[in-house]
Structure formats: C-alpha cells, structure tokens
Amino acid sequence: MSLQFAILTALAERQSTGIELTRRFDRSFGYFWTATHQQIYRELDRLSSCGWVEATTPPDRPGRGQPKRFAITTDGISALQDWLHGIDEPAPVRESIAIRLRAAAVVGDIAGVRAAVTRHLEVHEQNLATYRDIDARDFSVPETETDILRHLVLKQGLRSEQMWADWCREVLSTLDRLPPRSNPPE
Amino acid sequence: MSLQFAILTALAERQSTGIELTRRFDRSFGYFWTATHQQIYRELDRLSSCGWVEATTPPDRPGRGQPKRFAITTDGISALQDWLHGIDEPAPVRESIAIRLRAAAVVGDIAGVRAAVTRHLEVHEQNLATYRDIDARDFSVPETETDILRHLVLKQGLRSEQMWADWCREVLSTLDRLPPRSNPPE
DNA sequence: TTGCCCATGTAATTTGTTACATGATTTT
DNA sequence: AAAATCATGTAACAAATTACATGGGCAA
Structure with a gap:
C-alpha cells in the first residue's frame, strides 16, 4: 500500500x-x-x-x-x-472514457461520447493551467537537489495533462470529421 | 462501476x-x-x-x-x-513512482529511486512496442467508422506509454547529472 | 493412475468511496 | 443562544487483490 x-x-x-x-x-x-x-x-x-x-x-x-x-x-x-528503494509495476490502467469510446464504436453511436470527451478536455486543461502556475511559482529559479526531484514529479503531471488534452482534441476533431449520425447503423 | x-x-x-x-x-x-x-x-x-x-x-x-x-x-x-452517453470525471491519479521520487527528495536519497524508474521505463517501452505492433497490424489501412473510434482508443494508449517512457528517460538523465550521493545530507 | 493444466469458481482481505455523526469554535 | 463551520472521526458499502478450491480432460 x-x-x-x-x-x-x-x-x-x-x-x-x-x-x-x-x-x-x-x-x-x-x-x-x-x-x-x-x-x-x-x-x-x-x-x-x-x-x-x-x-x-x-x-x-x-x-x-x-x-x-x-x-x-x-x-x-x-x-x-x-x-x-522498492520497485513496483506501473499502475493498472482503468480509463472509463476509453470504454465509452469503444462502446460507441461497437453500438455505432459516434455522437454519444462527445459530451464526455468535452468534459475531460475541460478538466485536463484546467489541471494543466494549475500545474503551470505551480511550475512558474515554485520552480522557475535555479534548483536545489530536493527541488530538482520534486520538479520531476510535477513534470510528470504536466506531461500527463498535456497528453490527455491533446488526445481529447484529437478525438473531438476526428468526431467532427465523421458524417453526423447519432444512431446505430442497421 | x-x-x-x-x-x-x-x-x-x-x-x-x-x-x-x-x-x-x-x-x-x-x-x-x-x-x-x-x-x-x-x-x-x-x-x-x-x-x-x-x-x-x-x-x-x-x-x-x-x-x-x-x-x-x-x-x-x-x-x-x-x-x-454518461459523463464522469477523469480517474483519480495514484502514481506510487511519484511518491518514491518525492520521498527520495525529502530524505535526500537521490540514487534510491533509480531502479524503480528503470523498471518503469522497461515496461512502458515494452507496452509501446506492443501497441505499435497492434497499430500497424490492425489500423494501417483506410478505416471504417468503427475502426476510427477503436483506433482513437489505441492512440490514447500509445500517447500514454510514450509520455511515460519520455518522462522516465528525463528522470534518469537528470539523476545522472546530479552529484552521486546516495545518503541523506546532514 | 498419477500428475498436470485448464476453466470456473469461493473466500478473505485490503483499499477506496459515500454518507453520516460528534464536539469545538466562530459568527450573527 | 442559534446557526454555521471546522476538525475529527464512524459506519456501511463497493471494488479490487490475493490466495485457494473444485471438477474435467489429457498425457506420461
């Protein structure tokens, strides 16, 4: 634990x-x-x-x-x-947003997931802004050893939020490019 | 659930x-x-x-x-x-590797986390390779609507693994650039 | 016919979530 | 002194992990 x-x-x-x-x-x-x-x-x-x-x-x-x-x-x-000094494996992945997308794929409802992805984008952009503030406030000057390690942790958060925001935008623009059709095909 | x-x-x-x-x-x-x-x-x-x-x-x-x-x-x-059609918030973050890094920062043991990060890099590189194989095998041709959505899910996995691998490398090279000292400062 | 693996399950424990309770402090 | 809020909890539940159990088929 x-x-x-x-x-x-x-x-x-x-x-x-x-x-x-x-x-x-x-x-x-x-x-x-x-x-x-x-x-x-x-x-x-x-x-x-x-x-x-x-x-x-x-x-x-x-x-x-x-x-x-x-x-x-x-x-x-x-x-x-x-x-x-211990080692553990990366945390098991559980992304419900991905299940929703894949469910949308199988039932043919390409519009149904839009709101969920939009909400995710919103949250991740907000987090990204927060982390950038922390970055600027706490880590803009030459760093002590302790700060360098703590900064690395923050950088992981920054990378992660950036990745999610980028992906959400890719999803939304891909959905936009698909023919509008919110019901499953026959 | x-x-x-x-x-x-x-x-x-x-x-x-x-x-x-x-x-x-x-x-x-x-x-x-x-x-x-x-x-x-x-x-x-x-x-x-x-x-x-x-x-x-x-x-x-x-x-x-x-x-x-x-x-x-x-x-x-x-x-x-x-x-x-439902919406949920992004999953709560729980990254034990980040705790280890931050713990290393506070007890001053900059070398103690190296093995854990190396292991993470290994796993994420392996995952990345696997996902790239799936990408090439299943999604290299023009896609149906269903495939486009499923591809987006895989792309999230690819982005995530890439992000982690990049970060692990940044951590390792940062640790390398720090003066070697595996014990807490007095 | 013994040992092994496969497929399906049970049980116990740990971890995380949700809702609520209690006493103290501050505000009105 | 009533109401709101703060700080510390309790209790019930849900989800995930770990270890183990059972029955069938197959191979040595």
Whole structure:
C-alpha cells in the first residue's frame, strides 16, 4: 500500500494536522496521489499504532473536535527510506472514457461520447493551467537537489495533462470529421 | 462501476467464454481497462442475474470445469447505449513512482529511486512496442467508422506509454547529472 | 493412475468511496 | 443562544487483490 508512504512523505516535508494533510493532498500532492480525509485519518491511526508517526494532542482538552498535530518519527523515516528503494509495476490502467469510446464504436453511436470527451478536455486543461502556475511559482529559479526531484514529479503531471488534452482534441476533431449520425447503423 | 460496461462492450464485439474474456482483457482491452478472471466471473454472474448477458451452458453436462459461452442480450445492448452517453470525471491519479521520487527528495536519497524508474521505463517501452505492433497490424489501412473510434482508443494508449517512457528517460538523465550521493545530507 | 493444466469458481482481505455523526469554535 | 463551520472521526458499502478450491480432460 502506497498511501501510508505518501502520508509519511508529506509529514517528512512538514508536520501537519489531519485537515492540513487533507488540504495538501488536494493541492500539491494531488497531482500524483489523491486521498480523502477519511482515508487520511484512518491511515494516520494505523501509522500511530506502529509508531511511524506521533500525534501531539493539545494539552488542555483531548477530544473529538480538537486538532492533533502529526509528525513523522525516526522509525517512520527509516521505514520510508526502506520503502523508497522498492520497485513496483506501473499502475493498472482503468480509463472509463476509453470504454465509452469503444462502446460507441461497437453500438455505432459516434455522437454519444462527445459530451464526455468535452468534459475531460475541460478538466485536463484546467489541471494543466494549475500545474503551470505551480511550475512558474515554485520552480522557475535555479534548483536545489530536493527541488530538482520534486520538479520531476510535477513534470510528470504536466506531461500527463498535456497528453490527455491533446488526445481529447484529437478525438473531438476526428468526431467532427465523421458524417453526423447519432444512431446505430442497421 | 465501469467494469460491467467494459465486459458488455467486449461481449458486444464478440461472444466469449470466461477464460476468453480474461485473455481479451489481457490483450486488446488491457491498454484501457484491466481485470482479473475473478472480477470477470463475478461480474458475468451479476450481468446474467439482471439479464444483460446470457450464458449458454454446454448441453451434455453442466458443472464447474465446463466452459460457458456468454453473449450480450438486447437489454444489455440498450443498457450499454444508455451508459455510453454518461459523463464522469477523469480517474483519480495514484502514481506510487511519484511518491518514491518525492520521498527520495525529502530524505535526500537521490540514487534510491533509480531502479524503480528503470523498471518503469522497461515496461512502458515494452507496452509501446506492443501497441505499435497492434497499430500497424490492425489500423494501417483506410478505416471504417468503427475502426476510427477503436483506433482513437489505441492512440490514447500509445500517447500514454510514450509520455511515460519520455518522462522516465528525463528522470534518469537528470539523476545522472546530479552529484552521486546516495545518503541523506546532514 | 498419477500428475498436470485448464476453466470456473469461493473466500478473505485490503483499499477506496459515500454518507453520516460528534464536539469545538466562530459568527450573527 | 442559534446557526454555521471546522476538525475529527464512524459506519456501511463497493471494488479490487490475493490466495485457494473444485471438477474435467489429457498425457506420461
């Protein structure tokens, strides 16, 4: 499981409360790993149990609505260092948009997928704009070693969004060039 | 859930037994949707229950080791047509290789991720070669409408593998240009 | 007739998603 | 003090992964 190491990495960069972590996963971590606050709290709990992170409860009153500050322990850092040397296969591909296209091909409905592809294009263009902002803001100056690695991660996100946007445009312009016909052939 | 529609699409293209479906998901469907045989059998069961696919048991003896032939029903085709018009958001990103890189950045171990990236490059180059073969074999001649849509799906796979291979090479050559030092700074 | 592979499945576990609950703080 | 919001959770569910089980056919 990688989520726990994503959290360890985040905490190694900066200690945080649960909600801060959640926001960081929506922002700068979101371009390579997504997680909801429910996942994050559950995982923080597990990581505390095995001593890889330590929670600082505010001394006055512990309880439900009270922010806890989480920090990585030295054990956690070792665990992260060990994991980092591991190898895994590329993530299995699951693109529902591609199923829709291929389904459209087989039932002969070439117009039915247009809206879905348009929506994808919209999202990927938005992401691309966001990542370019981050790129300009955080990585425009000569870089430290740490920044060079972090920049490489962002570049993957940039490449990916660019690829998707390009492909969506290719799909749309190809659909435009086909004879308009939204019903299956007889 | 998209797996059921992936299966419906596959069966709409050609009726199959469970094991044949599994092999098709390893091959031509694998570049946009992956599934194991366990998932496929379970889903075929559900799809039979709601009447979207129909199983033909060999008449002689029904039983466990006997191949069943599955085909999509007219209800299944309607369901597929309806679903095809839907819209969903791009799949959430989860790239463990990126976590490893970012973890390497924070613990200062720039050499530790090299093997993982090298492995990724290997796989993506292999996939790229496979997809190019499919491209040349199945899509080199003037296309029917159906083929044009199916070709677009393959092109997404090609773009994706190309993107990953390019990025892996960028990472490796960047790592090469950094001063060799495999331990965290003090 | 034993061992192996093929095809179909079951079961347990893990991971991710969706909906909701609780206590504290801030705003009106 | 009521309402909204923030922070931390719980619970139920769905999907995917991993390991294993069963029956049939075939080959040594």
